Amino acid sequence: MNLYFYENQVNGVLFMNKELISIVLPVYNETAGIQKTIDVLLDYCQNRPEHYELIFVNDGSTDQTETILKENALAHPSVRLVSFSRNFGQQLAISAGLHYAQGTAVVVMDADLQDPPSIIATMIDKWHQGYDVVAGQRQQREGETFFKKASASLFYRLLRQITSVHMPLDTGDFRLMDRRVVTVLNQMPETDPFLRGMVSWLGFKQTTVHYVRQERASGETKYTLRKMLKLATDGLVSFSMVPLKLAQWLGGLLLLGALASLIVGVVNGFTLGVEIALFSLMIGGFILITLGILGNYVGRIFMQSRGRPLYVVSETYGFDEQITPQHQVSHTSPYVLKKTAGK
Incomplete structure (x- = not known):
């Protein structure tokens, strides 16, 4: 008691x-x-x-x-x-x-x-x-x-x-x-x-x-x-590694998407330039999302380490x-x- x-x-x-x-x-x-x-x-x-x-x-x-x-x-x-x-x-x-x-x-x-x-x-x-x-x-x-x-x-x-x-x-x-x-x-x-x-x-x-x-x-x-979004981000990043794992899942989806687009392109006769453009957009989006997720964690390490x-x-x-x-x-x-x- x-x-x-x-x-x-x-x-x-x-x-x-x-x-x-x-x-x-x-x-x-x-x-x-x-x-x-x-x-x-x-x-x-x-x-x-x-x-x-x-x-x-x-x-x-x-x-x-x-x-x-x-x-x-x-x-x-x-x-x-x-x-x-x-x-x-x-x-x-x-x-x-x-x-x-x-x-x-x-x-x-x-x-x-x-x-x-x-x-x-x-x-x-x-x-x-x-x-x-x-x-x-x-x-x-x-x-x-x-x-x-x-x-x-x-x-x-x-x-x-x-x-x-x-x-x-x-x-x-x-x-x-x-x-x-x-x-x-x-x-x-x-x-x-x-x-x-x-x-x-x-x-x-x-x-x-x-x-x-x-x-x-x-x-x-x-x-x-x-402020609500910041608080939500603090909660997600402070108590979960899922956002980091999300990069792995996105990478897998990106690979599947790239293969699918190539197959569709071959079947429908898309030009090589269109294929490259689609693939580049997918890669760029994946990289930016991953960097944003990593930036949240690294930024918190930096803020904490400044003393x-x-x-x-x-x-x-x-x-x-x-x-x-x-x-x-x-x-x-x-x-x-x-x-x-x-x-």
């Missing part, structure tokens, strides 16, 4: 015989709805027996999001802010939040209230039953286009078929993780993380809870088609000065430019 008691002083608050639950929320240009999100989460926390810390990771917002979060971090002891020097992406924002989280369990969720905070209570109950990871599984997605629903459904099912890691269908990053899971996850500094896959790869005792994903309370989604920090933290609010990321500056750690601002 994963029931812990947090008996320590964090940010001047003494937690005795109560669990500290960290909630990590990546944020990017959410001025229209971030205050409502904070209010809803604070209301939820006040009505629960556990203690909570809300860690908002500002992923280089260019609107008033950071200002609103700073004001709330100064006004509420449970609100904390980690601010990036620029936009590094949602997955790395979550990674930063996990490094700063102090809780015995950590919940990851979006900051647009599409993931209902009430589900966290159900996740905690499952955690108390002995599960190390409790993921939110979407039964329905409100307010999303048919294309997004269909493409997401297809992606999860394709990923399950071509990887050896069991990933629950229709689950995003909304999940609760036990402290020991987070500790191991923090030791996996990948430059292009696909966190939901990494958590599944870790193993431990995992389960899901069903919920209906709500329509955005306000604002517009920041997850463009380009740059995963992200740069410009400043933090709401933390004691002694609280810093679990991994200090190194070739795989975040880089902190500015001293932490306490309460």
Whole structure:
């Protein structure tokens, strides 16, 4: 049974015989709805027996999001802010939040209230039953286009078929993780993380809870088609060698196609020039596809080998000065430019 008691002083608050639950929320240009999100989460926390810390990771917002979060971090002891020097992406924002989280369990969720905070209570109950990871599984997605629903459904099912890691269908990053899971996850500094896959790869005792994903309370989604495709590519390349094997299969098909075209050409009296042109087009297409697949893998090796920090933290609010990321500056750690601002 994963029931812990947090008996320590964090940010001047003494937690005795109560669990500290960290909630990590990546944020990017959410001025229209971030205050409502904070209010809803604070209301939820006040009505629960556990203690909570809300860690908002500002992923280089260019609107008033950071200002609103700073004001709330100064006004509420449970609100904390980690601010990036620029936009590094949602997955790395979550990674930063996990490094700063102090809780015995950590919940990851979006900051647009599409993931209902009430589900966290159900996740905690499952955690108390002995599960190390409790993921939110979407039964329905409100307010999303048919294309997004269909493409997401297809992606999860394709990923399950071509990887050896069991990933629950229709689950995003909304999940609760036990402290020991987070500790191991923090030791996996990948430059292009696909966190939901990494958590599944870790193993431990995992389960899901069903919920209906709500329509955005306000604002517009920041997850463009380009970002969706990048995330899908990260998942496919990070957890499967099938794309590399695809080159072999394409090579075999190309050979068969070339032989077939030659036979058809002989039978129908095609000229040699037409035969050569068809064969050259097939060879060129095969080479370009293969280079693209190889480039994805080699490019990730290059990015990982450069040794740059995963992200740069410009400043933090709401933390004691002694609280810093679990991994200090190194070739795989975040880089902190500015001293932490306490309460």
